[in-house]
Amino acid sequence: MMRLELVKRPQRSMLFSALSPFIAFALTIIAGAILFALLGVNPLKAFQIYFLEPVSQVWQLHELAIKAAPLILIGVGLSVCYRANIWNIGAEGQFIMGGIVGSSIPVLFPQFEGPLVLPLMLLFGMVGGAAYAAIPALLKARFNTNEILTSLMLVYVAQLFLDWLVRGPWRDPKGFNFPQTIQFNDSAILPELMPASGRANWGFVFALVAAVLVWILMSRMLKGFEVRVLGASPRAGRFAGFGIKRMVFFAFMLSGALAGLAGISEVSGAIGQLQPVISPGYGFAAIIVAFLGRLNPLGIVAAGLVLALTYLGGEAVQSALGISDKVARVFQGMLLFFVLGCDTLIHYRIRLIGLAAPTLEAAPKLEEAR
Amino acid sequence: MDITVNILLTIATAATPLLIAAIGELVVERSGVLNLGVEGMMIMGAVGGFGAGYLTGSPWIGLLAAIALGAVFSLLFAVMTLSLATNQVATGLSLTLLGLGLSGMMGTSFVGQPGARLPNLDIPGLTAMPVIGRLLFGQDPIFYISIALTAAVMWFLFKTRTGLTLRSIGDSHTSAHALGIRVIRYRYLAVIFGGACAGLAGGHLSLVYTPQWVENMTAGRGWIALALVVFASWRPWRVLAGAYIFGAVWIGQLHAQAFGIPVPSQLLSSLPYLATIVVLVLISRNKRLTMMNTPASLGQPFVPDR
Numbered sequence: 001m002m003r004l005e006l007v008k009r010p011q012r013s014m015l016f017s018a019l020s021p022f023i024a025f026a027l028t029i030i031a032g033a034i035l036f037a038l039l040g041v042n043p044l045k046a047f048q049i050y051f052l053e054p055v056s057q058v059w060q061l062h063e064l065a066i067k068a069a070p071l072i073l074i075g076v077g078l079s080v081c082y083r084a085n086i087w088n089i090g091a092e093g094q095f096i097m098g099g100i101v102g103s104s105i106p107v108l109f110p111q112f113e114g115p116l117v118l119p120l121m122l123l124f125g126m127v128g129g130a131a132y133a134a135i136p137a138l139l140k141a142r143f144n145t146n147e148i149l150t151s152l153m154l155v156y157v158a159q160l161f162l163d164w165l166v167r168g169p170w171r172d173p174k175g176f177n178f179p180q181t182i183q184f185n186d187s188a189i190l191p192e193l194m195p196a197s198g199r200a201n202w203g204f205v206f207a208l209v210a211a212v213l214v215w216i217l218m219s220r221m222l223k224g225f226e227v228r229v230l231g232a233s234p235r236a237g238r239f240a241g242f243g244i245k246r247m248v249f250f251a252f253m254l255s256g257a258l259a260g261l262a263g264i265s266e267v268s269g270a271i272g273q274l275q276p277v278i279s280p281g282y283g284f285a286a287i288i289v290a291f292l293g294r295l296n297p298l299g300i301v302a303a304g305l306v307l308a309l310t311y312l313g314g315e316a317v318q319s320a321l322g323i324s325d326k327v328a329r330v331f332q333g334m335l336l337f338f339v340l341g342c343d344t345l346i347h348y349r350i351r352l353i354g355l356a357a358p359t360l361e362a363a364p365k366l367e368e369a370r
Numbered sequence: 371m372d373i374t375v376n377i378l379l380t381i382a383t384a385a386t387p388l389l390i391a392a393i394g395e396l397v398v399e400r401s402g403v404l405n406l407g408v409e410g411m412m413i414m415g416a417v418g419g420f421g422a423g424y425l426t427g428s429p430w431i432g433l434l435a436a437i438a439l440g441a442v443f444s445l446l447f448a449v450m451t452l453s454l455a456t457n458q459v460a461t462g463l464s465l466t467l468l469g470l471g472l473s474g475m476m477g478t479s480f481v482g483q484p485g486a487r488l489p490n491l492d493i494p495g496l497t498a499m500p501v502i503g504r505l506l507f508g509q510d511p512i513f514y515i516s517i518a519l520t521a522a523v524m525w526f527l528f529k530t531r532t533g534l535t536l537r538s539i540g541d542s543h544t545s546a547h548a549l550g551i552r553v554i555r556y557r558y559l560a561v562i563f564g565g566a567c568a569g570l571a572g573g574h575l576s577l578v579y580t581p582q583w584v585e586n587m588t589a590g591r592g593w594i595a596l597a598l599v600v601f602a603s604w605r606p607w608r609v610l611a612g613a614y615i616f617g618a619v620w621i622g623q624l625h626a627q628a629f630g631i632p633v634p635s636q637l638l639s640s641l642p643y644l645a646t647i648v649v650l651v652l653i654s655r656n657k658r659l660t661m662m663n664t665p666a667s668l669g670q671p672f673v674p675d676r
Contacts, residue, residue, distance in 0.1 A: 143655040153643040164636035324478040329471025336464035344454040
């Protein structure tokens with residue numbers, strides 16, 4: 001019988017702080033190899049298809065950027081929440097609401113064209129996401145309601161609302177009864193960055209800009225300090241005169257606005273119209289991105305690319321090996337598990353204690369005697 | 371009269387998985403651990419229960435598999451949060467994400483297959499009695515388990531010494547540890563119990579409620595169970611009441627859709643989720659009440675010092 005014992009380090013380990021995402025990734029690969037072997041696939045071949053082939057050509061890098069953009073945008077916003085110890089897990093709903101509110105312009109005013117359309121749509125998307133995120137923030141600040149549960153419940157509501165819109169009032173009348181809106185006009189489409197080589201659009205640039213801005217906010221500005229203090233110790237924050245309620249609104253609405261921007265960028269960039277489903281779970285995968293990136297905006301850029309690769313790899317093994325693309329979700333879940341586990345190493349040393357070892361036999365007895 | 375009985379029966383069927391999952395989570399939270407992975411453990415129970423029932427042809431084996439899978443899955447969470455002292459909120463979330471992914475992968479070959487259904491109780495003479503016969507003696511076995519479980523947990527938490535110890539750990543793990551109580555061991559057992567319950571609740575969905583496998587078939591029930599525990603302010607009998615209220619909302623919106631009420635079906639489908647939010651607000655606005663009942667060390671990691 002073995003037992004784990006944690007020994008607190010005098011200070012956080014810089015070494016493991018830097019290494020832990022890599023250890024976690026390595027562990028995920030090992031667990032993934034076992035998984036593939038269980039499915040009866042040669043792990044090496046599977047990994048080649050999963051991790052290498054999806055990024056072996058230039059146009060595929062564009063696809064990677066398309067998938068990474070929403071993950072980074074949402075993940076960066078969530079990192080601010082989680083630093084402040086505020087648990088917004090409803091980014092998926094804020095993403096959808098951003099997509100809906102932003103799309104209201106091309107859907108309701110299809111004649112409206114020109115250079116103003118796109119900026120307005122993006123703004124509407126951010127407002128939509130922020131407003132939707134303000135609901136759990138208000139309930140938490142005003143009534144002390146658990147934000148984890150309310151923000152999550154609102155995801156289901158947003159999904160159903162979108163479903164109603166595209167099957168009901170916003171359905172394309174000439175769309176042969178398909179549940180979708182009209183195709184957006186050209187001025188409502190987010191332009192591609194380098195159309196010659198692939199589909200990647202401005203969403204990826206938004207993601208990078210957001211990451212840099214939030215990094216500056218968190219490391220160079222008073223507001224960022226406030227976020228970190230309130231997250232580490234609400235009591236200390238109160239003494240410093242920082243308002244926890246204002247922080248709840250700030251964190252929720254910032255992350256909601258970024259999720260909303262991700263939503264409208266996805267709809268106007270990658271899709272071009274509203275459909276019953278506009279996200280393959282970006283809002284939830286972004287939670288993993290935030291933690292894998294160590295809640296640091298620049299780390300989140302790297303983590304977003306990794307998670308985007310798991311999506312592409314899932315599609316690749318599905319078409320090449322006939323394995324369900326749900327394998328991507330499994331990889332993402334395992335990755336988060338291992339990241340959290342490895343983070344323990346930053347604050348603790350782990351000692352394995354064998355209870356059966358003769359030298360330690362006295363230990364349990366001592367404990368009983370106490 | 372028959373319609374009323376039928377509606378009551380369907381409400382009980384809808385309430386049972388909520389009740390079982392919430393009762394399990396209540397014990398976990400009473401020990402001071404917040405496991406947000408209920409949805410993930412539940413869906414694992416659902417896929418495991420369906421799979422074992424489908425492959426062996428015996429829904430009873432399916433039932434056992436659902437319980438076992440939920441418990442094993444919760445062990446992952448226990449090792450992480452209890453032995454490695456990871457953040458409980460994040461770990462619970464990852465358990466849910468992993469469960470939704472794994473179950474989707476395991477269940478690909480089950481989609482569209484007819485499953486095995488647990489038979490309803492049928493006692494000659496008693497079940498045939500008018501009105502109360504089917505309500506009391508004609509339901510599925512898990513219904514009776516859920517009621518017995520609620521009573522047992524009530525008795526365990528408030529009438530036994532071990533239950534008192536468990537509650538004391540939830541209120542102050544440092545004091546409990548100082549008294550020589552094995553905090554981590556109690557919590558391991560509580561988490562595994564919660565996992566077994568969530569697995570059983572998932573098994574109810576795929577072996578009784580709709581005997582088939584549909585991806586994401588838990589549809590947020592695990593989260594509603596978590597909300598029920600808060601709603602019940604950590605009291606078993608209030609969980610029972612809450613589960614039946616939510617079962618009624620769930621069935622009510624389905625009936626309203628069937629009757630063709632001129633309201634978008636999506637609005638009706640979102641009622642259980644909206645109701646959850648409303649109920650949470652109503653409960654949590656009374657600060658004194660929540661402060662008094664919340665286990666004081668809920669969600670805080672514990673590392674014994676030596």
